[in-house]
Amino acid sequence: MTTWLTFLADQGANISDDAAPRIVSFGAEIPGETAKTNFVAPLTHLGLIAASGDDAANFLHNQLTNDVEHLGSNEARLAGYCSPKGRLLASFLYWQTADRIMLQLPRELQAGIQKRLQMFILRAKAKLVDVSEEYVMLGIAGPAAASALMPWFPTLPVAIYGKVDNEAGTVIRHSNAFEVPRYQWITTVEQAIEAWPHLTEILQASGADAWNLAEIDGGVPHITAATQEQFVPQMINFELLGGVNFKKGCYPGQEIVARSQYLGKLKRRMLHASVIATHVAPGTEIFSANDPDQPCGMVVNAERSGADISDCLVEIKLAATDAPVHLGSASGPLLSFQPLPYPLTDPAV
Template identity: 30%
Template sequence: MSHNRNDVATPDFTLPGHSILSLHGADAVAFAQSQFMNDVAALADGQWQWNGWLTPKGRVIALFALLRLDAQTLWLLLPDVAADALVPLLQRYVFRSKLVLQSIDTAVSANFCAPLLASDAAFAVIAEGQLELDMRGEGGPRRLLIGAAPAAEDHDAVARWMQADLSHGLPRLPESQREQWTPQQLSLDRLRGFSVKKGCYPGQEIVARTHFLGQVKRGLALYDAASEVAVGSDIVASDARTIGKIICSVGRLALAVVPLDAPTDGLHSAGIALQAAPLLGGLAR
């Protein structure tokens, strides 16, 4: 598929909608470990992981990259939820914990080229206040920058970046899709984005029970549509039978939650033909 070609470097471009939330203090790691769905305590300084925050019913509120800068400082790179909106929601659970939640006003940009220093789950400090993440996968090299000088706006490059996210099974969740899906329904095990073995966190009981009882019945599927498809109201249908729902789309590329044994032929969404495509790997960290 031509939208997966990431072999031609472009100038840095701004990633709109991305924001940074800082957790800083003696209890920052312990707080994150108790609230978020992945094993934060397993991270070393200078590493990052996919992570998220769930409702008590195990539905994803926000999906993000969590960076451990040091023993007292974590950054959440939020692609779809504003940090300012998340701060008061998390603040309710701070209680006596010694940490400060703060939205960081800094630029987030990207490029379709290999990182200078970052590799896999190890991010790099490339200049004062500038961090680099390796976002490559099977689709080719990608480099994400936090804190660099503001880059140019390039709508085509942003669409290409988001299509690469979807191609690798990284769901981009608009507001209508928040608190709707469990980590398993979003196939976040492909990104190693949640833990079923660490201690308690909101939604952990649902996640663990689904995993250990073998109750995972739905997951992500990637589709190349004949034309642009909508998100939220549009279903995935096989003939006249509804089998799933579109959760995010960019141009003609879409991710949907469908049964694990869903057919791959004869599918459509609101009359638009859908061609099943394999999800790319390599984005797990």
């Protein structure tokens, strides 16, 4: 067990025994309640790839769906990594430091994605390194988030995905969820251990579920092992979140992604739904009553939000929403659709 995980265990964290350990909880908090108030969640299920070298920005620019070459020092961005068929293999949050570009993605995907990217470096002056153990990532949210961070970051980023750096690390502003502000603090293990007592005086220590549930409320999808190669970026609203740049040069799958954008009306989108079910897995198919024999979509992400309720982001044929939609089969639990925090460009929704 790493120094950080050992420290968290001593603070009462319940840690999963997965290959990528996840902080399950600190006691009996309910994610659906915690996510709506003040909390700090260690994001140990996320990993970091550092890209360095003279050609690192150009290399990533030619691989990802978003602009890397013109990434500002005071911002982070979303990006996708697609197969040649335009289907997402991974989704990233990325930003630059003084000498590296950092790519954040689920740890369960990291090794495979890093290996695949490495295959295409060829003669480019670029190097990819797993730096997950060098950093701690903390999800911090709630009305008291700013005051909790003030000892280290007296000035916080205002714009969504705005970024501030100093000797204490990096803070990135995330979209509001449950009407409260959210930030991610990326720092060293030593700094996180030192800051933890102060943070938890103001914020409730929480498992990763609260942060993930907030991402769902914010309409921000994440590709997981179960959903690799299932979606063109627009099918999960990725371009609406700024994760696709249609003016940049080519990247794997670019022609298909562009064609999906400009040829006809988009027929599939990602929606927010709740369902009476406690264990909803990404990749679970959903079915419309109008066509019970064929799935009309798939769960992208899901987290339990109450004793017997889960919140989900689901990719779905828009036409299927005219009838009841069920989880797992045509006789499964009924999905109840909720508003997204941003408008869809398709007028049918």
